[in-house]
Amino acid sequence: MAILNRTSTTVQDDKRSLIFLDKKIFFDESEKTRLSAGAEVLSGDLITALKEIRNRFLLVTVEESGNQDTTADTRVNSILSQSGIDIASTVHGLQEIRELHRDGTIPPAVIERLFPGNFIPPEQIYLIHTGLKLTIFCDEASTGETESCLPETLTLSFHTYEDMVSWILSHPRPYQKLRKALLLGADILAKGGLVAFPTETVYGLGADATDPNAVKKIFSAKKRPFYDPLIVHVSERDQMLPLVTDLPEKASLLISRFWPGPLTIVLPKSSLIPSIVTAGFPSVAIRMPSNPLALELIRLSGKPIAAPSANLFGCTSPTTARHVQEQLEGSYDAIIDGGGCTVGIESTVISFVGETPRILRPGGIDQAAIESCIGKVLSGEQHSEEEISESPGMLPSHYATATPLRIVEDLNDYASRKDVGVLLYGTSSQVFSGPVEYLSISGDPAEAAKRLYQAMRRLDSLSLSLIVVKLLPENGIGLAVNNRLLKAAAGPQD
Ligand code: TXA
Numbered sequence: 001m002a003i004l005n006r007t008s009t010t011v012q013d014d015k016r017s018l019i020f021l022d023k024k025i026f027f028d029e030s031e032k033t034r035l036s037a038g039a040e041v042l043s044g045d046l047i048t049a050l051k052e053i054r055n056r057f058l059l060v061t062v063e064e065s066g067n068q069d070t071t072a073d074t075r076v077n078s079i080l081s082q083s084g085i086d087i088a089s090t091v092h093g094l095q096e097i098r099e100l101h102r103d104g105t106i107p108p109a110v111i112e113r114l115f116p117g118n119f120i121p122p123e124q125i126y127l128i129h130t131g132l133k134l135t136i137f138c139d140e141a142s143t144g145e146t147e148s149c150l151p152e153t154l155t156l157s158f159h160t161y162e163d164m165v166s167w168i169l170s171h172p173r174p175y176q177k178l179r180k181a182l183l184l185g186a187d188i189l190a191k192g193g194l195v196a197f198p199t200e201t202v203y204g205l206g207a208d209a210t211d212p213n214a215v216k217k218i219f220s221a222k223k224r225p226f227y228d229p230l231i232v233h234v235s236e237r238d239q240m241l242p243l244v245t246d247l248p249e250k251a252s253l254l255i256s257r258f259w260p261g262p263l264t265i266v267l268p269k270s271s272l273i274p275s276i277v278t279a280g281f282p283s284v285a286i287r288m289p290s291n292p293l294a295l296e297l298i299r300l301s302g303k304p305i306a307a308p309s310a311n312l313f314g315c316t317s318p319t320t321a322r323h324v325q326e327q328l329e330g331s332y333d334a335i336i337d338g339g340g341c342t343v344g345i346e347s348t349v350i351s352f353v354g355e356t357p358r359i360l361r362p363g364g365i366d367q368a369a370i371e372s373c374i375g376k377v378l379s380g381e382q383h384s385e386e387e388i389s390e391s392p393g394m395l396p397s398h399y400a401t402a403t404p405l406r407i408v409e410d411l412n413d414y415a416s417r418k419d420v421g422v423l424l425y426g427t428s429s430q431v432f433s434g435p436v437e438y439l440s441i442s443g444d445p446a447e448a449a450k451r452l453y454q455a456m457r458r459l460d461s462l463s464l465s466l467i468v469v470k471l472l473p474e475n476g477i478g479l480a481v482n483n484r485l486l487k488a489a490a491g492p493q494d
């Protein structure tokens with residue numbers, strides 16, 4: 001039996017948009033992270049979100065054929081119907097939905113199967129799938145005027161279903177809306193303004209890297225000292241070449257392997273990069289982000305874009321547009337809302353200035369992956385004073401919450417404290433009196449990285465006396481998560 005049998009639904013005029021729900025979302029492991037230990041499988045967050053949209057969209061479940069769990073289906077059906085959520089139809093095979101026509105319409109044959117005899121093409125199609133992901137489809141024919149390099153389907157990621165639904169509701173004709181926002185944003189950048197935009201790591205606050213006056217605005221918006229240099233973002237490898245005077249072979253290998261992606265490479269700068277960008281240093285940090293919205297914004301602007309994380313200096317980095325607004329509203333000219341960041345912590349910064357490449361900041365790409373590509377690199381805590389002043393992201397205090405954050409050995413010591421928030425990695429049989437944020441129930445360091453700043457910010461908003469957390473196992477991206485936790489624990493900047 002499938003989740004709710006097909007009802008005789010007509011595509012009504014007032015519900016001209018379809019939301020496909022991958023059936024697996026009802027059984028999503030990561031969803032459990034928002035439930036207290038041992039709670040039921042279906043998340044309240046998902047049900048609340050579906051209630052919010054049930055009257056405006058037709059909901060259609062998508063299931064793969066075979067191995068169906070009837071008991072689980074029955075339980076989901078009953079929760080959905082108790083919550084007044086109607087599923088209009090069920091379609092088989094996610095692949096079919098993914099391979100939509102170029103103009104974003106569903107093939108007529110699929111519509112006919114879904115709604116026999118009532119063929120009215122829907123205006124909008126969304127696909128909600130596991131891992132809190134939303135896919136939107138190109139909904140406009142290319143005008144030929146401004147060629148778009150956006151892929152024809154875009155998949156956005158969110159921290160909660162609440163965030164996803166509010167994005168859906170604020171983005172009617174989402175693809176077109178994003179395209180317009182990108183064109184406008186690129187124009188603002190080209191004219192010397194500031195634009196906040198999503199990358200796969202964190203949101204950035206961007207300006208034309210070749211325009212010292214534009215770059216200056218970044219420092220004042222963030223209250224960032226001029227001694228802290230900025231990363232320059234490019235949309236293709238060739239855009240980087242004129243910005244540097246040397247490209248060692250190992251750097252080139254890393255670029256081929258990890259770009260676009262969360263790896264920043266420090267190289268000797270050319271005269272095209274003004275000294276305000278590099279805090280007077282002769283080297284420049286460059287990366288090519290993989291978020292398609294970031295790439296398109298940079299490409300359309302025609303400029304290399306200097307962009308630090310879009311937060312006040314020393315504070316927790318932003319992984320949603322709302323996070324950016326909370327700290328910086330009013331100090332930028334536009335913001336591109338692309339949902340949540342998928343990596344969730346900043347890029348790895350590696351310098352090619354010395355004899356041996358050196359990791360200055362652990363991040364989205366771990367040391368083992370780098371070494372498997374170019375051999376031994378330097379890293380770790382053995383930084384000299386001189387190096388610290390060269391890359392102030394290494395300062396011990398950074399990423400701080402306003403609420404003190406403490407690294408502890410045993411979280412259970414704080415279980416009875418209502419005024420203490422817990423950042424939990426994995427599960428615990430302990431009942432905590434204070435609020436708990438789950439970084440990753442399954443103990444996946446990548447998921448913990450993705451959730452880290454969102455979880456820190458949520459606990460920080462609850463007027464607690466303290467946030468406690470245990471360090472993650474020191475491998476892979478866990479090392480980068482620990483680096484952020486240790487710095488956040490060192491407290492806010494003076
Ligand atoms: O993931 C990221 O890298 C994000 C997104 C927006 O791309 N950006 C980011 O920028 O984290 P920001 O400014 O918050 O951190 C930049 C780091 C700092 O630690 C800075 O000291 C270091 O990069 N950095 C920048 N330019 C450098 C240079 N020329 N030499 C050494 N370190 C540099």
Ligand code: MG
Pocket residue numbers: 308309317
């Ligand atoms: Mg930062």
